[in-house]
Amino acid sequence: MSVVARQGFKYSIIGYFGFLLGTISAIFIFPYNFEFYGKLRYILPTAEMLVPFVVLGISYSNVKFFQRMEKDGKKQNMLSLSLLTVFINFIIFTGVFFVLPYLFPKFRHSEAWKLKEMILPLILILSFCAILNKYTSNYKRIVVSNIFDNLFPKIANLGAFCLFAYFLLSQKIAFSFFFGMFALMLFGYVYYTNKLEKIKLDFNTDYFRKDNFWKEFFNYSFFGFLGTFGNYLAINSFMIGEFMGMEEVGIYSVLYALISLISIPQLGLFNISAPIINKTLADGDMEELDRFHKKTSLSLYFLGAVLFSCIMVGFPYLTEFMPKNGTMLREYEPVVWIWGSAVLIDLATGFNGNIISLSKYYRFNILIMLLLAGLTVGLNYYFIKNTDLKLIGIALSTAISLTTYNVIKIAFNYFVFKVSPLTIEMIFVSIICTLAITVAIVLPTFHNNFINLMYKPAVVLVLIYIGNYFTKVFPLEDYLNAKFIKSIFKFK
Numbered sequence: 001m002s003v004v005a006r007q008g009f010k011y012s013i014i015g016y017f018g019f020l021l022g023t024i025s026a027i028f029i030f031p032y033n034f035e036f037y038g039k040l041r042y043i044l045p046t047a048e049m050l051v052p053f054v055v056l057g058i059s060y061s062n063v064k065f066f067q068r069m070e071k072d073g074k075k076q077n078m079l080s081l082s083l084l085t086v087f088i089n090f091i092i093f094t095g096v097f098f099v100l101p102y103l104f105p106k107f108r109h110s111e112a113w114k115l116k117e118m119i120l121p122l123i124l125i126l127s128f129c130a131i132l133n134k135y136t137s138n139y140k141r142i143v144v145s146n147i148f149d150n151l152f153p154k155i156a157n158l159g160a161f162c163l164f165a166y167f168l169l170s171q172k173i174a175f176s177f178f179f180g181m182f183a184l185m186l187f188g189y190v191y192y193t194n195k196l197e198k199i200k201l202d203f204n205t206d207y208f209r210k211d212n213f214w215k216e217f218f219n220y221s222f223f224g225f226l227g228t229f230g231n232y233l234a235i236n237s238f239m240i241g242e243f244m245g246m247e248e249v250g251i252y253s254v255l256y257a258l259i260s261l262i263s264i265p266q267l268g269l270f271n272i273s274a275p276i277i278n279k280t281l282a283d284g285d286m287e288e289l290d291r292f293h294k295k296t297s298l299s300l301y302f303l304g305a306v307l308f309s310c311i312m313v314g315f316p317y318l319t320e321f322m323p324k325n326g327t328m329l330r331e332y333e334p335v336v337w338i339w340g341s342a343v344l345i346d347l348a349t350g351f352n353g354n355i356i357s358l359s360k361y362y363r364f365n366i367l368i369m370l371l372l373a374g375l376t377v378g379l380n381y382y383f384i385k386n387t388d389l390k391l392i393g394i395a396l397s398t399a400i401s402l403t404t405y406n407v408i409k410i411a412f413n414y415f416v417f418k419v420s421p422l423t424i425e426m427i428f429v430s431i432i433c434t435l436a437i438t439v440a441i442v443l444p445t446f447h448n449n450f451i452n453l454m455y456k457p458a459v460v461l462v463l464i465y466i467g468n469y470f471t472k473v474f475p476l477e478d479y480l481n482a483k484f485i486k487s488i489f490k491f492k
Contacts, residue, residue, distance in 0.1 A: 014143065014146045014147055014150055014151065017151075018146075018150035018151050018154055019260075019264070021151070021154050021158070022154045022157075022257060023257045023258070023260065023261060025154070025157070025158050025161075026253060026254045026256075026257030026258070027254065027257060027258060027318070027322060028321070028322060028323070029158065029161065029162070029323070030157075030161060030250065030253070030254055031250075031254055031322045031323045031326060031328075031329065032165050032166070032323035033161070033164070033165040033250075034246075034247045034248075034250030034251050034254075034328065035245075035246045035247045035250060036161065036164050036165060036171070036174075036246075036250075037157075037161055037249075037250040037253065037254075038241065038245070038246030038247055038248065038249030038250030038251075038252075038253070039115070039246050039249075040156075040157050040160055040161060040178060041157070041237055041249050041250060041252075041253040042111060042115070042237055042238070042241035042246060042249050043115055043118050043119055043122065043178075044122070044153060044156075044157075045231075045233065045234035045237035045238060046112060046115075046119055046234070046237070046238050046241070047119050047122040047123045047126055048126065048231065048234050049231060049234040049235065049238055050093075050119070050123050051123055051126045051127050051130060052225055052228040052229070053089075053093055054086060054089045054090050054093050054123055054124070054127040055086055055089070055127050055130050055131065055225070056085075056089060056218075056221055056222070056225045057220070057221035057222055057223065057224030057225030057226075057227075057228070058082050058085060058086065058131065058221045058224075059082075059130045059131050059133065059134040059135075059224070060134065060220065060221060060224030061082075061217050061218075061220050061221045061224065062078060062079065062082055062131060062134045062135045062138075063134050063135075063137060063138060064220050065078065065217060065220075066078075066135075066138040067138075070138075072207070074202075074207050076197075076199065076200045076201070076202050077202040077203075077204060077207055077208075079131070079135055079193075079199070080200075080201045080202045080203050081202075081203060081205065081208065082131050082135075083128060083131055084203055086127045086128060086131060087124075089127075090123065090124045090127060093123070094120060097116070097120065101113065110242055111241045111242055111246075112238075112242070118175060118178075118179060121179065122179065122182060125182050125183060125185070125186045126182070128186055128189070129148065129149075129185060129186055129189050132145075132186075132189040132190065132192075132193050133145050133148075133149065133189070135193065136189075136192065136193055136196060139196050139197075144188075144192050145189070145192075148185045148188055148189060152181050152182065152184070152185040152188075153181075153182075155181055156177070156178045156181035156182060157178070159177050159178070159181065160174040160175065160177050160178035161174070163177055223363065223366060226366045226369070226370065227365065227366045227369055228369075229369055229370050229372075229373040230369035230370075230372045230373055230405075231373075232372060232373065232376040232398060232401060232402065233256065235373065235376050235377060235380070236252065236376070236380065236394055236397075236398065237249055237252065237253070239377070239380045239381070239384065239394075240252055240391070240394060243384045243385075244384070244390060244391075248390065248391060251328060251329060251332060251391060252391055252394065254329060255329065255332060255335050255336060255339070255391070256339075258311065258315070258336065259311075259336060259339050259340050259343055260343075261307055261311060262304045262307050262308050262311070262340055262343045262344065262347070263304070263343060263346075263347065264303075264307065265299070265300050265303040265304055265307075265347070266300055266304075266347060273292075273296065273351050273354060276292060277289065277351065277354055277355055277358050278358055280292070281355075281358060281359055286417055286418050286419060289355070289417065289419050290418065290419040290420065293350055293351070293355070293419050293420070293421050294420070294421060294422075294423050296350050296351065296421075297347075297348055297349065297350030297421030297422070297423070297426075298423055298425055298426060298429075298473075298474065299474070300347040300348070300350060301344065301347050301348040301426055301429060302429050302473070302474045304343070304344050304347040305344060305429050305430070305433045306433070306460075306461070306464055308340050308341075308343075308344055308433070309433045309436055309437050309457075309460045309464065310457035310460055310461065311336065311340065312336070312337065312340070312437050313437055313440040313441060313456040313457055313459075313460055314452075314453050314456060314457045315333060315336055316330060316333065317449045317450075317452040317453040317456070318453060320449040320453075321449070321450075321453075332391050332392065334392050334395070335391050335392055335394075335395040338392070338395040338396060338399050339395040339398055339399060341399065342395075342398060342399035342402045342403055343402075345402070345403050345406055346402055346406055348421060348422070348426055349406045349409060349410060349421050350421040352406065352409040352410060352413055352421060353365055353409055355413055355417065355419065356409065356412065356413065359417075361412075361416065364412060368405060368408050368409065371404075371405065371408070372401055372402070372404075372405040375400070375401040375404060375405075376397060376398065376401045379396075379397035379400055379401055380393075380394060380397045382397075383396060383397050410422070425473045425474070428471050428473045429473055429474070432463075432464055432467035432468065432471065432473070433460075433464060435463065435467070436459070436460045436463035436464050436467070437460060439459065439463060440456045440457075440459045440460050440463075441456075443456065443459060
């Protein structure tokens with residue numbers, strides 16, 4: 001097995017394990033105390049949202065210019081100056097942060113200010129990690145970095161929560177464990193980077209000043225910086241924490257973990273499709289790209305719709321097995337319907353954004369990412385301030401902004417590349433799944449919630465299978481056979 005194949009397989013295993021750990025914890029453990037979980041889920045997304053203002057896209061330049069710097073023997077110089085620049089940026093950022101209360105006195109009452117002792121150091125750690133993550137990826141080693149980025153935050157959340165909620169230790173001790181995991185992550189990054197190649201700090205600026213190379217480096221970094229503003233999930237967590245409270249952040253995070261189950265088929269899509277997209281774009285074979293785009297999008301939509309249908313009919317009974325606050329989640333069932341539908345639309349668009357980002361029009365992707373961020377902030381503010389919908393309003397905001405974002409990408413790709421992810425089969429999938437959900441809901445409900453949780457999704461699966469059998473929308477026979485299952489365990 002090649003290095004890339006081994007790394008890819010291990011990366012996927014770790015990714016799925018981290019996904020399951022986070023989802024199971026969010027559903028069966030974190031609902032025990034939404035308020036404290038909300039604090040944890042506020043601190044990390046807020047730090048992640050602010051990290052780009054410290055990194056300023058420099059991490060992406062560590063990939064873009066690595067080959068050039070390696071050829072000239074200056075890659076350690078690039079790494080050293082990148083880390084130094086990030087540290088200087090952090091000092092400036094911190095200075096601005098502490099000046100804000102004098103310019104905007106209300107800032108002192110914000111959650112970001114109250115939790116600054118956790119958020120600010122975390123920003124510095126995550127900024128250093130962002131540089132080291134991209135730098136080590138140049139060695140085609142992605143597994144260890146995936147352990148750091150995927151598992152460590154989930155362990156930090158789970159460990160800190162259990163210390164506070166289950167072992168009844170102080171919040172200070174829980175936060176110390178939380179922060180300690182990220183400090184350990186940074187130490188691990190430094191150790192691993194040094195293991196790949198011994199770190200030799202070199203802060204000489206001559207190479208960057210020669211022929212004004214620093215301008216090219218920072219211009220590329222700036223475009224990378226602009227492309228980081230589409231993290232609507234972090235924006236949501238921040239705004240919910242500031243305007244609604246930490247308990248709502250906790251509920252939102254649990255609902256997100258449940259809804260993200262719909263996105264399982266999308267995991268690893270870009271890594272798999274990128275080489276094919278690159279080749280078809282280079283060859284100018286738009287017909288093949290359109291065929292591949294439609295096939296992949298239909299697969300994602302079908303699988304996502306099946307999962308969504310099962311979640312819809314099983315959610316009311318799943319809450320009965322959650323800790324004491326399961327009833328609070330039941331009150332926000334409309335969030336699952338609204339947000340889940342938006343995620344389904346996102347799945348139906350396939351790798352729309354990847355086509356744009358891998359083409360010469362990559363700057364357009366940055367523009368619509370900024371649109372997504374602006375629309376999310378604006379709609380969130382409107383629903384929070386002008387309605388009593390609370391998290392339902394946030395779900396509507398997310399659905400509107402995410403759908404608008406995807407419609408624009410569909411239109412752009414259709415007019416520029418003559419490709420589209422949409423097919424008539426998607427309509428049949430929607431009809432089949434809607435009928436399956438309706439039948440499952442109107443069927444008798446037993447007193448035993450475990451039976452309901454098992455049999456209603458089972459009915460949905462059977463009905464979807466029957467509907468697909470007669471319509472031939474999705475080639476299930478290609479997957480439900482011994483040959484395919486055996487192929488899953490072959491790694492060559």
